[in-house]
Amino acid sequence: MRSFTYERAATPADAARAVASHPNAKFIAGGTNLLDLMKLEIETPAHLIDVGQLGLDRIEKAGDGIRIGTLVSNTALSAHERVREDYPVLTRAIQAGASGQLRNKATTGGNLLQRTRCIYFYDTNMPCNKRAPGSGCAAIGGISRQLGVIGTSDACIATYPGDMAVAMRVLDAAVETIRPDGTMRSIPIADFHRLWGDTPHIETVLEPGELITHVYLPKPLGGKQFYAKVRDRRSYAFALVSVAAVIQPDGTGWVAFGGVAPKPWRVPEADAMLPHGAKAVVDRAFADARPTEDNAFKIPLARRTLAGVLADAKA
Amino acid sequence: MQDKGIFNLSRRGMLAGSAASVAVSQGTIASAQASQASSSPPARMAVNLTVNGKPHRLELDTRMTLLDTLREHLQLTGSKKGCDHGQCGACTVMVNGERVNSCLSLAVMHEGDEVTTIEGLGSPDDLHPMQAAFVKHDGYQCGYCTPGQICSAVATLEEIRKGIPSHVTEILTGRMRPTNMEMRERMSGNICRCGAYSNIVDAMTDVARG
Ligand SMILES: Cc1cc2nc3c(=O)[nH]c(=O)nc-3n(C[C@H](O)[C@H](O)[C@H](O)COP(=O)(O)OP(=O)(O)OC[C@H]3O[C@@H](n4cnc5c(N)ncnc54)[C@H](O)[C@@H]3O)c2cc1C
Ligand code: SF4
Numbered sequence: 001m002r003s004f005t006y007e008r009a010a011t012p013a014d015a016a017r018a019v020a021s022h023p024n025a026k027f028i029a030g031g032t033n034l035l036d037l038m039k040l041e042i043e044t045p046a047h048l049i050d051v052g053q054l055g056l057d058r059i060e061k062a063g064d065g066i067r068i069g070t071l072v073s074n075t076a077l078s079a080h081e082r083v084r085e086d087y088p089v090l091t092r093a094i095q096a097g098a099s100g101q102l103r104n105k106a107t108t109g110g111n112l113l114q115r116t117r118c119i120y121f122y123d124t125n126m127p128c129n130k131r132a133p134g135s136g137c138a139a140i141g142g143i144s145r146q147l148g149v150i151g152t153s154d155a156c157i158a159t160y161p162g163d164m165a166v167a168m169r170v171l172d173a174a175v176e177t178i179r180p181d182g183t184m185r186s187i188p189i190a191d192f193h194r195l196w197g198d199t200p201h202i203e204t205v206l207e208p209g210e211l212i213t214h215v216y217l218p219k220p221l222g223g224k225q226f227y228a229k230v231r232d233r234r235s236y237a238f239a240l241v242s243v244a245a246v247i248q249p250d251g252t253g254w255v256a257f258g259g260v261a262p263k264p265w266r267v268p269e270a271d272a273m274l275p276h277g278a279k280a281v282v283d284r285a286f287a288d289a290r291p292t293e294d295n296a297f298k299i300p301l302a303r304r305t306l307a308g309v310l311a312d313a314k315a
Numbered sequence: 316m317q318d319k320g321i322f323n324l325s326r327r328g329m330l331a332g333s334a335a336s337v338a339v340s341q342g343t344i345a346s347a348q349a350s351q352a353s354s355s356p357p358a359r360m361a362v363n364l365t366v367n368g369k370p371h372r373l374e375l376d377t378r379m380t381l382l383d384t385l386r387e388h389l390q391l392t393g394s395k396k397g398c399d400h401g402q403c404g405a406c407t408v409m410v411n412g413e414r415v416n417s418c419l420s421l422a423v424m425h426e427g428d429e430v431t432t433i434e435g436l437g438s439p440d441d442l443h444p445m446q447a448a449f450v451k452h453d454g455y456q457c458g459y460c461t462p463g464q465i466c467s468a469v470a471t472l473e474e475i476r477k478g479i480p481s482h483v484t485e486i487l488t489g490r491m492r493p494t495n496m497e498m499r500e501r502m503s504g505n506i507c508r509c510g511a512y513s514n515i516v517d518a519m520t521d522v523a524r525g
Binding site: 001003004005006008028030031032035036039048050052075078079084085088091092095096098099100101102104105234235236 | 357377378380399416419424426478479480482487499500502504505
């Protein structure tokens, strides 16, 4: 790990200013993703701003919905009474990810910003446009079983690996931030993660120094809520494919897919196909898919996983 | 004489030497040079933390993980370094009552925190009920993952008691119970190379029943 200086920020505005005013500074929250990458020298910040003491660790009622402080741990968020009752898809998604130890430490904002699990991104001997812009992509033509089938580019075919954000996408969450100049904004989760395009090292629309303060969940959707995750073992593995869905008694609803794209993958026109069954939905949601030979299985897998969810919704 | 010295190098020494240079050439040296090239010495900071009830004030390189601090500075070598990337659970300790991977946390992030390690749970003459149950049920073989397994097992039962749901909980709003499936799922962050899993769950079941 490279040497770095460390400070604890006192207020959100201070934290944002501190990152913006240091060359090569980063926020650290739980540290479970950043430190992993720093040990491998994939991330090499010279200065860390610890946001752990900012008091953004509460879940509050806000209008018809709730506002989640960025420092609420994954465990606390998934176990919160209102979340369990009104947004169970979120509890399910969080509990399907990582391990008990990691969920205790992982924060809401840090989870949204976790980086890809592409094996070549992790191997500093290999070319990777995301880790070293312009160096090429070892995954294209390499082992790509885990990687993306849609929304990818000729520069990068990695996925956004997280679970929590897939549920947040179905719930139409908004990410609230403060910028170094003190202005605040609210970013719909649909727009938060970018497609890779020619710049796979730029993963979200956050500006340098912009701090996530909260995530807002609008009015509960009701219905039956599901998070189905398919992975290589029953627990403690990243998704090959996941499905977050909210299904109403009349068969309409909302659905997002994880493990397939640079962001939680949701296509509104595909939502509209829910009453027509899993094939209709997946045909629409994955109409523009560009899978590799290794990962083409993800599309029928998404269809079968959604079919299972729809059968459970009827039961 | 010097020549002889060189040629007297044992085969084992040669192999160890060349293996080390291979490992080093893959980045360690590069980073050492890079940090030497940057003018300032590695940053250090003071941190206050309480470990197993005892307060400590330490002056540390900011890079020290909580795990390395426990092992190297406080000589609490019960917590183990397995993967050092949060994947195996051998480093599991409790911070303010919650289990975490001590390898994925910086010591400086724990100002004012209360840490409990396997040494703080019980002693050889006065075992914690979970330690005693692991002995009774043979919940290990080589023992390397055991301190992390025991810390995690104690925390798991507490998480169930507090009503924190898991991936296998059927009714999210109901009461959580320490079933076999629940304990297996909740312990999935602790890997055991010897495969003592079923005995570990037996030990936990004993403690859960009281
Ligand atoms: C072994 C292992 C298995 C895992 N399995 C899964 C899994 O199955 N599913 C899953 O979804 N996840 C999984 N994870 C990932 C885990 O969920 C993330 O590591 C965690 O959520 C990151 O949160 P953190 O608070 O620790 O982030 P940190 O590591 O502290 O930060 C991550 C990034 O976010 C930035 N950041 C943090 N907070 C803010 C903020 N408020 N504003 C702006 N930037 C911020 C940091 O600068 C950093 O770049 C796994 C991790 C490990 C190690
Ligand atoms: S797929 Fe993306 S992350 Fe993986 S090697 Fe290619 S550029 Fe890097």
